[in-house]
Ligand SMILES: Nc1ncnc2c1ncn2[C@@H]1O[C@H](COP(=O)(O)OP(=O)(O)OP(=O)(O)O)[C@@H](O)[C@H]1O
């Protein structure tokens with residue numbers, strides 16, 4: 001039997017379990033990869049929004065990263081909510097020191113409910129420190145707009161944004177079209193070619209954590225040894241199914257079903 005593959009998520013905790021660390025670990029488990037976590041911040045959050053945020057200090061974040069890399073071979077890393085420039089700097093410095101491979105950066109800025117998960121004054125630091133070590137970055141339309149200063153409303157603007165973000169140091173860029181209307185199309189750019197990742201749009205309000213789930217699925221497939229284009233294609237298929245099986249929970253935006261591949265007739269929440 002081949003060795004178990006290992007993926008690490010460096011992200012914030014979402015108390016309601018649909019996004020952040022919790023979504024990432026569920027995704028790793030669903031895709032057959034052993035999951036580990038470095039928590040950057042704790043959010044008090046439910047399906048209606050984020051109530052409060054506490055950042056962890058840089059020292060405990062550094063210790064979490066160091067003790068894992070010193071002990072365990074890590075096949076891929078996903079980075080989500082990083083909150084502040086100080087946290088970004090310690091993550092960048094330690095991942096470089098450990099020569100971490102297959103890094104996926106989801107440049108999380110604002111929650112669906114509008115709460116800042118990254119201090120706005122730290123946005124430039126995220127791009128400067130984490131994009132050059134990323135194998136894949138996965139901005140949504142809002143994030144791609146902030147990073148490039150562009151207004152992005154269609155596929156050709158998504159392509160142009162992907163080129164500009166590639167110039168900032170990311171090897172591969174996926175600009176996500178989840179917030180457009182019509183087909184859910186994402187654009188992958190590897191510095192040479194564009195690939196359009198097409199998915200049917202699912203009419204649902206329950207899309208809590210879609211971005212987290214998508215980026216951690218890419219990391220899981222990279223950990224498994226797939227090339228970037230194949231990892232992204234498979235992750236797109238997985239997130240589309242997870243959204244299709246999303247469900248209502250609480251009074252707001254419900255989560256996707258990470259484990260839809262395993263549910264048998266009659267055993268799901270319907
Ligand atoms: N209603 C939908 N139907 C089908 N696919 C969708 C839908 N909404 C989002 N997606 C897909 O889900 C993935 C995540 O994209 P999205 O734009 O939602 O990320 P995000 O805004 O970063 O998420 P989050 O708010 O969790 O940070 C993309 O592949 C996108 O195309």
Ligand SMILES: Cc1ncc(CO)c(N)n1
Pocket residue numbers: 011012013014019020021043080081108110111112117209211212
């Ligand atoms: C902790 C956390 N990370 C990411 C997201 C995605 O928006 C969220 N809602 N919460």
